[in-house]
Amino acid sequence: MNFTSTDQLYSVSGLTRELKNLVEGKFRFVRVQGEISNLKQPFSGHSYFTLKDNSAQLKGVLFKGSARYLEQELIDGQQVVCHGRLSIYEPRGDYQLIVDSVDFKGAGLLQQRFEQLKNKLAAEGLFSAERKKALPTFPQKMLLLTSPSGAAVHDFLKIWRKRAFPCNITIFPVRVQGVEAAAEIAxxxxTVNREFSHYDMIVLCRGGGSLEDLWPFNEEILARAIARSTLPVISAIGHEIDYTISDFCADHRAATPTAAAEALIPDKKQLTEQLQRHTYSLSNAVYSLLENSQNRVNQSRRLLGDMDFLFTNVSLRLDHATEKLQTLIGKKIERCQIQTENIQSKLHNNSPKAKLNLKGQQLAFLTERLHFYMQNSVQDWQAKLEQHAALLDAVSPLATLARGYSISRKIDQKTGKRTVLHRSNELQKGDQVEVLLHKGVLECRVDKVLDNGKQ
Known part of the structure; x- marks a missing residue:
């Protein structure tokens, strides 16, 4: 065909068709070497990618039928040799390489740089778990380092609004693509660590892209800036299959910006439901504990019996024994006095010195017997008194107070009279109460009156 003539008029589709026939006829089979980038694999199973070198790029397509014969899957950054034919896609006027087979030549330059830096930083310990900082469960302030116009920040904020958790989010705009992006983010x-040190965390946020698009997050300057950060750093870069050096240096890696928001921002509705469930369970446990305690108290009262009756009975017996002891001692002293007077009378009537000495001896003897008898008698009665006192002390309210109980008495604010309390309904809010303890007294004021657990 002769394309030098300027007289012939072509339509766009006609000229494109002529070029398609020319290209396909001239380049029926070619071998092209380059690096794969911008790889896309939709549900159809076909693979669309760009084959590039330092100065040019060529679109390529590998159909599903040919892809199954590959030695390995295609990935961005691979250096390959593609075998196929050139063709022009008429609807867009693009020329492309239809690939039949692929020879893999190893990782591309970017992939090699990625692995070299990854190994270097790993050897320095920048990826170690000991360096990772813990993330707060309920963050109050969060800062996003991202492009404010990108889809990633909108995905993140969408989850934040949906979960309605009261967390303050600040967007710090930075470039997330290009040669200067890594230094700008670092x-x-x-700046954020210096001026926003009161924040809870920093989130690096960017959507998906090719290896070249995400390369700023594989730069060493950014990796070391992340490692030096005193605030926890979360890396939410690209899609689930995308891994960057920033992911390894960060304190936490999220597969996508949406996944980062879901992991960092609690769901207010879910937290409220959990709180309600825990409140209900705790209330049931408290009510059950109170009921069991009341049952044990009632059982203990039945076992102890009527303490008031026992105390009154022992008090009466002690009073009776004390009165009887006092009477006996008085009579004994009276008899001793009479005997002493008789002896003194006889001594006075018998004045001779011998009788006086004899009587003196008799008097001394009788006095000694009297003291002995009185001492024994007093000791016997004192032992009995101690026994009764010990019995009285065993049932005494003071002993009950020593075991942790108390006696509550209502204080009449007008007269100062104190009345022992038996039931809670004997009091009203604002009444003054005196509480007798084993050691000390408390004066209290009633704020609330409960009757069997009810106000």
Whole structure:
């Protein structure tokens, strides 16, 4: 065909068709070497990618039928040799390489740089778990380092609004693509740590893209800035299959910006439901504990019996024994006095010295017997008194108080009279109460009156 003539008029589709026939006729089979980038694999199973070198790029397509014969899957950054034919896709006027087979030549330059930096930083310990900082369960302030116009930040904020958790989010705008992006993000990290140190965390946020698009997050300057950050850093870069050096240096890695928001921002509705369930369970447990305690108290009262009756009975017996002891001692002293007077009378009537000495001896003897008898008698009665006192002390309210109980008495604010309390309904809010303890007295004021657990 002769394309030098300027007289012939072509339509767009006609000229494109002529070029398609020319290209396909000239390049029926070619071998092209380059690096794969911008790889896309939709549900159809076909693979669309760009084959590039330092100065040019060529679109390529590998259909599903040919892809199954590959030695390995295609990935961005691979250096390959593609075998196929050139063709022009008429609807868009694009020329592309239809690939029949692929020879894999190893990782591309970017992939090699990625692995070299990854190994270097790992050897320095920048990826170690000991360096990872813990993330707060309920963050109050969060800062996003991202492009404010990107889809990633909108995905993140969508989850934040949906979960309605009261967390303050600040967007710090930075470039997330391009040659200068890594240095700009590293500087921003330094600024945030200095001026926003009261924040809970920093989130690096960017959507998916090719290896070249995400390369700023594989730069060493950014990796070291993340490692130096005093605030926890979360890396939410690309899609689930995308891994960057920032992911390994960060304190936490999220597969996508949406996944980061779901992991960091609690769901207010879910937390409220959990709180309600825990409140209900705790209330049931408290009510059950109170009921069991009341049952044990009632059982103990039945076992102890009527303490008032026992105390009154022992008090009466002690009073009776004390009165009887006092009477006996008085009579004994009276008899001793009479005997002493008789002896003194006889001594006075018998004045001779011998009788006086004899009587003196008799008097001394009788006095000694009297003291002995009185001492024994007093000791016997004192032992009985101690026995009764010990019995009285065993049932005494003071002993009950020593075991942790108390006696509550209502204080009449007008007269100062104190009345022992038996039931809670004997009091009203604002009444003054005196509480007798084993040691000390408390004066209290009633704020609330409960009757069997009810107000």
């Amino acid at each position: 500087t921003a990290l330094l």
